[in-house]
Amino acid sequence: MPSMEFLWLFILYVFFLVLIVSIFCFLSGRSSSRLHHVLHRAEQVASLVLPAWLQRCLGSCFHTRNRAFVMLHLILDTLVFAEYTWEVLDYSLELEINWMLVFLPYILITLNLYCFYICCTTDPGRVTRQNESLCIQVYEYDDIMFHHNNKCPTCHLMKPARSKHCGVCGSCIQRFDHHCVWVNNCIGAQNIRYFLLYLLSLTLTAVSLAAVITVFLLQVVLLSHMMTAAYVDSEGHEDIANLAYVIQHLFLTFPRIVFTLGFLFLLILFLGGYTCFLWYLSITNQTTNEWYKARRIPGAPKGYSRGILGNLKEIFQPYSCYKKER
Numbered sequence: 001m002p003s004m005e006f007l008w009l010f011i012l013y014v015f016f017l018v019l020i021v022s023i024f025c026f027l028s029g030r031s032s033s034r035l036h037h038v039l040h041r042a043e044q045v046a047s048l049v050l051p052a053w054l055q056r057c058l059g060s061c062f063h064t065r066n067r068a069f070v071m072l073h074l075i076l077d078t079l080v081f082a083e084y085t086w087e088v089l090d091y092s093l094e095l096e097i098n099w100m101l102v103f104l105p106y107i108l109i110t111l112n113l114y115c116f117y118i119c120c121t122t123d124p125g126r127v128t129r130q131n132e133s134l135c136i137q138v139y140e141y142d143d144i145m146f147h148h149n150n151k152c153p154t155c156h157l158m159k160p161a162r163s164k165h166c167g168v169c170g171s172c173i174q175r176f177d178h179h180c181v182w183v184n185n186c187i188g189a190q191n192i193r194y195f196l197l198y199l200l201s202l203t204l205t206a207v208s209l210a211a212v213i214t215v216f217l218l219q220v221v222l223l224s225h226m227m228t229a230a231y232v233d234s235e236g237h238e239d240i241a242n243l244a245y246v247i248q249h250l251f252l253t254f255p256r257i258v259f260t261l262g263f264l265f266l267l268i269l270f271l272g273g274y275t276c277f278l279w280y281l282s283i284t285n286q287t288t289n290e291w292y293k294a295r296r297i298p299g300a301p302k303g304y305s306r307g308i309l310g311n312l313k314e315i316f317q318p319y320s321c322y323k324k325e326r
C-alpha cells in the first residue's frame with residue numbers, strides 16, 4: 001500500500017517544511033552571520049529580475065522597522081494553536097492523556113507572548129546625546145574590536161565599546177547583539193534578557209506541543225492495533241504492516257496534525273539550536289556581533305567574561321547608564 005507517489009509527496013512535504021523553518025530561523029539571526037552576505041547577493045539578483053514595486057515592498061520589509069514579521073509570527077502562533085485546540089485537545093482528553101501535559105502548552109505560550117511583547121516594545125539601549133558619555137564608561141575598549149575615539153558617522157556620537165550602529169533602528173545600540181526582524185527591534189543591553197527568555201519559552205512551547213501530539217499519535221497506533229494489522233497489497237499478497245504503512249495511514253487520517261508535528265520537529269531542531277547558541281554566548285559574555293567579528297580576527301581576545309555568574313548578572317541586571325549617574 002505505501003505507494004511511490006505517496007513517498008514522493010511525503011519527501012516533497014518534508015522538503016518544504018525544512019525550507020520554511022530554515023527561512024524562519026535564519027531571518028531571526030540575519031545580521032549575525034555570513035547569511036548577511038548571501039542576502040545581499042540575493043538582493044542584487046532580485047533587483048535585476050523583480051518589478052520595482054515588489055522590490056520597494058521587500059526593501060521596506062528588511063530595511064525599515066515594520067511589523068510584517070511580527071504579524072507573521074503571530075499568525076503562525078495562531079495557526080498552530082488553533083489546530084492544537086480544535087483537533088488534538090479533544091482527542092487527547094478522550095484518550096486520557098495527562099491533562100497537565102495537555103494544558104502545559106497554553107501556559108508556556110502565555111509566558112512566551114509576554115516576553116515577545118516586551119522584546120518588541122522595550123528600548124534596547126539607544127546611545128543618545130544625553131547618555132553618550134555615561135555609556136562610554138561602561139565597557140573598556142580593547143582596541144582590537146572596539147577602538148578609542150571612534151565616532152559613529154551617522155549619529156555623530158562616540159561609539160561605546162561593544163556597541164554598534166543599527167541601520168534599521170537608526171541609532172547606536174549599547175552592547176549590540178543583533179537586529180531581530182521577528183520582534184522588529186534591536187537586541188541590546190536593555191532587552192537581551194527578555195530575548196533569551198523569549199527563545200527559551202518558545203522552544204519549550206514547541207517541545208510540549210510536539211510531546212502531546214506524539215503521545216496522542218502513539219496512542220492511536222497502539223489502540224488501533226495498526227502495527228499488527230495485515231493488509232493486502234496491490235499484487236494480492238498479504239503483508240504485515242510496516243512503519244511506512246503506519247506513517248502513511250496517520251498522514252491520511254490526520255493530515256493537519258501530522259503536518260503540524262513535522263513543523264514543530266523542525267522548529268525544535270533549528271530554534272533549539274539557536275537558543276542553545278545564544279545562551280552559550282551569554283554565559284561566556286559575548287554578543288553575536290562580537291562572536292562574528294572574533295571569527296574574522298584570529299587571536300582576538302574574548303575579553304569581557306567575568307565568570308558564569310558575573311556574566312549572567314550582567315545580562316539580567318544590565319548597567320544602565322542612569323545607574324552610573326547616581
Ligand SMILES: *[C@@H]1O[C@H](CO)[C@@H](O)[C@H](O)[C@H]1NC(C)=O
Pocket residue numbers: 123124125126127128130131135174189190320321322
Ligand atoms: C539613553 O537615554 C535614552 C533616553 O534619552 C534611553 O532611551 C536609552 O535607553 C538610554 N541608553 C542606555 C544605554 O541606557
Ligand SMILES: [Zn+2]
Pocket residue numbers: 152153154155156164165166170171172
Ligand atoms: Zn550610530
Ligand SMILES: [Zn+2]
Pocket residue numbers: 166167168169170178179180185186187
Ligand atoms: Zn535595530
